[in-house]
Amino acid sequence: MLKKLFKSFRSPLKRNAPHHSAPEVLGPRQHSLQRSQFSRNAVNVVERLQHAGYQAYLVGGCVRDTLLGIHPKDFDVATSATPEQVRAEFRNARVIGRRFKLAHVHFGREIIEVATFRSNHPQGDEEEDSHQSSRNESGRILRDNVYGNQEDDAQRRDFTINALYFDVTGERILDYARGMHDVRNRLVRLIGDPEQRYLEDPVRMLRAVRFAAKLDFDIEKHSAAPIQRLAPMLRDIPSARLFDEVLKLFLAGYAEHTFELLVEYDLFAPLFPASAAALKRNPEYAGKLIRQALANTDDRIAQGKTVTPAFLFAALLWPALPARALQLQDRGMPPIPAMQEAAHDLITEQCKRIAIPKRFTIPIREIWDMQERLPRRSGKRADQLLENPRFRAGYDFLLLREDAGEKTDGLGDWWTDYQDSNDSERRGMIRDLANRPDDEGAPAAAKRRRGGRRRRGPRTDAPASE
Known part of the structure; x- marks a missing residue:
């Protein structure tokens, strides 16, 4: 019992995990974002969670798109609160998902998605909580409910431009992966080793193409290099999930450019x-x-x-x-x-x-x-x-x-x-x-x-x- 309790409180810096560093913090004078640019409901969720003693930030696409002058369709929140703790704070919240458990807070037709900070997946003999995290033989992640801190959460996100956290209280951006650099240079870059990240989830190859087409960015050369070789791995993805991904690729307003990139990277044939x-x-x-x-x-x-x-x-x-x-x-x-x-x-x-x-x-x-x-x-x-x-x-x-x-x-x-x-x-x-x-x-x-x-x-x- 004591051994199990000790493991539950051990440091997130496990063997095989990447080295974490402190984020670059950009104050209001170093970027163009203001809290008034974001959904009032999303800002409200962040503030209520902070007042309840949790860390909470706007994160991902809503931060990236607003920096680029694109109006976000969705607003996501990352927090130290678990899905159950989020539900306890909001009567209008529902916990959803199995592969990736999170909370949806409903405000009429608007849904604010609230995800708990995730940790990098332990590998080998470190992967003990099989009900929380599991992979198949190729390394693909099947479940993803290993919670961690904000640094862990930033490192396990897919692309640097999606790992920007906006603190609505101080109007600061917390950048753990040089995402601001890649936004400025219009690059889609994977966090971590590209091949390993694609092996964890081959759909990331489609996401790289989708973001490159949507934002008119280039896929950074190291992130692009393994795609043609690993493209056949898409055949192992469940067909229902690929239907959803194809709709995202072709029904978002940049289908023609997406098709060109799919052909260029040999991703069209597996689909x-x-x-x-x-x-x-x-x-x-x-x-x-x-x-x-x-x-x-x-x-x-x-x-x-x-x-x-x-x-x-x-x-x-x-x-x-x-x-x-x-x-x-x-x-x-x-x-x-x-x-x-x-x-x-x-x-x-x-x-x-x-x-x-x-x-x-x-x-x-x-x-x-x-x-x-x-x-x-x-x-x-x-x-x-x-x-x-x-x-x-x-x-x-x-x-x-x-x-x-x-x-x-x-x-x-x-x-x-x-x-x-x-x-x-x-x-x-x-x-x-x-x-x-x-x-x-x-x-x-x-x-x-x-x-x-x-x-x-x-x-x-x-x-x-x-």
Whole structure:
């Protein structure tokens, strides 16, 4: 009993732990931050915890982003109080999490996340509290509830720019890892040995890319060096977690730049293996289609419009689909069944890597299916397609394919005109289509109007809203 009690109070400077140093303290005259720039609720949480006798600071992204003139979406607090002690101080607090236990303090729709100072993970024979901390054979952290002091907490954070603590009382910044230096020099740098940190959690490679794209920073050379070699480790990450990470990568307003970095560091293939193979086979078409879809997504987010993951995943996976469908057609399967079977197989394979929920896989398949149906316009089919709930998404996707250089015999222009025409004009377009020789170019009606009508732009939220 005495031995166990002694261990619980031993110094945090364990064997294999990095040497800790005192932080650089920057006073109000040495930085631009003021407490008034932060959420009033977050400041209130910090002050109440301090008044209760605990250490408490604003930390991480909210400090980093405010320094860079970016309005933070979330405000995080780091404290010496345990999650249970935080809950005791705030009736509106809930303790959540197993892998990483913390407290959420609710103020209406705003949630202030409060995390207890964590310690570096002991290794080897030092790792005795298996219910608190555990790793797998490769060194990846499975649970992370080893509490420590503020110095410990700073050292175990992933990047230097995320290890800045803001004291709202004295308006001071506490910098344990030269994060201010890297903010000024626009660098994403891991704290500690990069390879070891990636082995602990391979998702840190995706986070490095995400921060570099979001902030328009460079990944520091030592932090970048192991990424291409360790990229295959992402295959061991649970598919549900990778789905969440992919949404963060592509739905935050800088998806096109993120994609370029993922390809540069060989991180795209572990996430989208079939698409990466298609990108290698036909880099011009596949690359242009994916980049255009991501640029459209970034534009919509910049305009404050909604975006659904369904259209995005449909575009990311599409380059791998036509070749598979053609293989099935070569075996004698009709075009639409071939497309449907190829789509089913591709999505099934992809979901083993990234767990795309059914609420998105169904509209993905409907968007793809519409690509086979849109050319079939004779009789009443055109009007029936126009009334289909997925028509708009399918039409937008058709324009995306054409913009990437795919030849569709003027199909996008035809459908653009058809939507803008009255009933009489539509009947004429159908008659012209029926009389058109097989080797003729775009439909006659489309030819007549092409110069005077403007295409409708892609609308990447169509699968969600329609």
